[in-house]
Amino acid sequence: MSLYPIAMLLPLLTLVALFTRGLRAALLVSAAALPLRTVAPIVAGSMNVLVEHICFSIVFSVLFYQWLRHRPGAGRMKVELETFLLSAICGYAVVSAFIFPRIFNGIMVFSVSNSGIGGVKYSNNIRGTFLYELTPTSGNVSQTAFLIFSTLVFVLLLSFGRRYGYQFLHRIVCIAGIVHIGFGMADILGFDSLIGLMRTASYKINDSHNVMGFDRTIGMMSEASRYGIFGGAIFAYFFALWLIQGGRNEGRFAALALFTDLSSLSTSAFVSIGGTFFLIAARFLLTGKLRRGSAQRTIWLVGVGVIGFGILLVTTPLGSVLASATDALVFNKVDSESGLIRAATSYQSLLTLRETWFLGAGSGSVVSNGLVLVWLGNIGVPGAVMFLTLFWLFMRGGPRLRGQSSEAYAQWFAATTAVGTLFISEGVSRTILDPGLSIMLYGALAVAARRPIFVRFSSPDTGSLSGRRYHLYARNALRRS
Numbered sequence: 200m201s202l203y204p205i206a207m208l209l210p211l212l213t214l215v216a217l218f219t220r221g222l223r224a225a226l227l228v229s230a231a232a233l234p235l236r237t238v239a240p241i242v243a244g245s246m247n248v249l250v251e252h253i254c255f256s257i258v259f260s261v262l263f264y265q266w267l268r269h270r271p272g273a274g275r276m277k278v279e280l281e282t283f284l285l286s287a288i289c290g291y292a293v294v295s296a297f298i299f300p301r302i303f304n305g306i307m308v309f310s311v312s313n314s315g316i317g318g319v320k321y322s323n324n325i326r327g328t329f330l331y332e333l334t335p336t337s338g339n340v341s342q343t344a345f346l347i348f349s350t351l352v353f354v355l356l357l358s359f360g361r362r363y364g365y366q367f368l369h370r371i372v373c374i375a376g377i378v379h380i381g382f383g384m385a386d387i388l389g390f391d392s393l394i395g396l397m398r399t400a401s402y403k404i405n406d407s408h409n410v411m412g413f414d415r416t417i418g419m420m421s422e423a424s425r426y427g428i429f430g431g432a433i434f435a436y437f438f439a440l441w442l443i444q445g446g447r448n449e450g451r452f453a454a455l456a457l458f459t460d461l462s463s464l465s466t467s468a469f470v471s472i473g474g475t476f477f478l479i480a481a482r483f484l485l486t487g488k489l490r491r492g493s494a495q496r497t498i499w500l501v502g503v504g505v506i507g508f509g510i511l512l513v514t515t516p517l518g519s520v521l522a523s524a525t526d527a528l529v530f531n532k533v534d535s536e537s538g539l540i541r542a543a544t545s546y547q548s549l550l551t552l553r554e555t556w557f558l559g560a561g562s563g564s565v566v567s568n569g570l571v572l573v574w575l576g577n578i579g580v581p582g583a584v585m586f587l588t589l590f591w592l593f594m595r596g597g598p599r600l601r602g603q604s605s606e607a608y609a610q611w612f613a614a615t616t617a618v619g620t621l622f623i624s625e626g627v628s629r630t631i632l633d634p635g636l637s638i639m640l641y642g643a644l645a646v647a648a649r650r651p652i653f654v655r656f657s658s659p660d661t662g663s664l665s666g667r668r669y670h671l672y673a674r675n676a677l678r679r680s
Contacts (some may be wrong), residue, residue, distance in 0.1 A: 213258070235249070237420065276655070284588060292632065339561055361647060365648040413464060418518060430456050430471075491544075491629070549565035563632065600649050
């Protein structure tokens with residue numbers, strides 16, 4: 200096991216903020232850990248305890264301790280519908296992780312390995328791809344643990360959003376965005392060697408890969424695609440917010456996020472940005488809620504963008520560069536090694552789904568590509584349906600949004616645009632079961648901007664299990680506690 204003191208700086212700052220300024224300040228400091236996906240204070244073999252794990256665990260532990268001290272009486276407990284559904288997903292994932300690999304033991308599942316020991320070669324033209332017999336592995340525990348951790352972070356963020364307002368979660372997005380864009384700019388300016396001192400995680404970090412001789416920006420992520428997806432959500436959030444309510448700061452955030460995201464030269468970044476424009480256009484067209492100010496900003500943006508892009512194409516060699524980049528990142532992607540592996544994992548995930556009676560091979564058992572296919576291969580149709588329902592609840596406005604302020608609507612619109620962007624980008628690139636903390640952050644913000652729906656567990660007869668009743672009820676005002 201290796202310890203890296205330099206990576207403990209942010210957890211120490213979290214503790215300082217906790218003892219001097221309280222929980223809110225500690226959570227704001229922890230927000231800076233969200234873009235630091237290569238900073239691991241503790242490394243044990245292939246396991247990385249990232250700085251985000253430590254920071255958010257500190258805050259959640261204190262919050263849980265406070266809840267234990269002031270918890271309601273026996274038999275009276277209520278949780279929000281989204282939290283209840285996430286808990287159900289975690290429960291199903293735990294059951295699947297420990298039971299399904301034993302029930303379906305012996306079926307062949309896909310894996311990417313350098314050694315191939317104990318496996319059967321999948322294809323001669325795809326390097327490092329093998330089929331293995333399904334057995335319980337450490338991945339069943341680790342991937343399920345990641346999912347549970349993300350759920351706890353969602354509970355943490357939503358509880359603070361309800362207590363202090365959705366504006367508090369907006370500040371968390373701003374802090375994460377500043378850190379992410381800042382490290383991206385430092386990477387662009389050539390400070391990669393200094394940034395590399397803080398990249399302590401043990402997994403492969405592609406800090407020198409390039410396209411057509413251009414270095415790809417990764418900031419504090421492991422590779423360009425992860426930088427592109429995280430930055431794409433930041434761009435989606437602030438761009439949508441700027442369209443709805445304007446504001447110089449929102450416009451600057453969106454512009455900087457767009458610039459650094461494009462500098463990653465990642466297919467995932469382009470998918471994120473394209474997904475953002477598609478979602479916003481579709482929502483405006485379908486809802487017809489493009490206000491006058493938003494329309495003027497949109498016209499101004501499109502006009503300036505088209506004229507500026509035309510000037511660049513005419514006066515610079517940008518046209519040929521874009522053509523070459525598009526060819527390398529899009530049209531040749533399917534025939535690349537990465538594209539072949541993605542296709543193979545997707546196909547095998549569907550085969551695994553069929554061979555496991557549509558229940559999945561168990562959380563962490565299957566390597567696949569894209570959120571839905573990962574869910575289907577690992578936790579089957581029941582788990583995928585629950586996850587899709589959760590995303591639908593994140594995106595849903597309806598009666599829970601009626602009567603809210605225009606600011607709440609703008610925050611909800613921006614947060615759900617970011618959630619939709621992440622669903623699109625992670626839907627084509629995610630390889631693990633956990634949707635990620637970014638989705639949990641924007642999902643919590645979207646939920647906090649609406650009125651809640653609770654699942655209440657009550658027991659008039661606390662001494663009798665048969666007396667326990669479960670029911671749903673909707674509140675008519677935003678709950679503040």
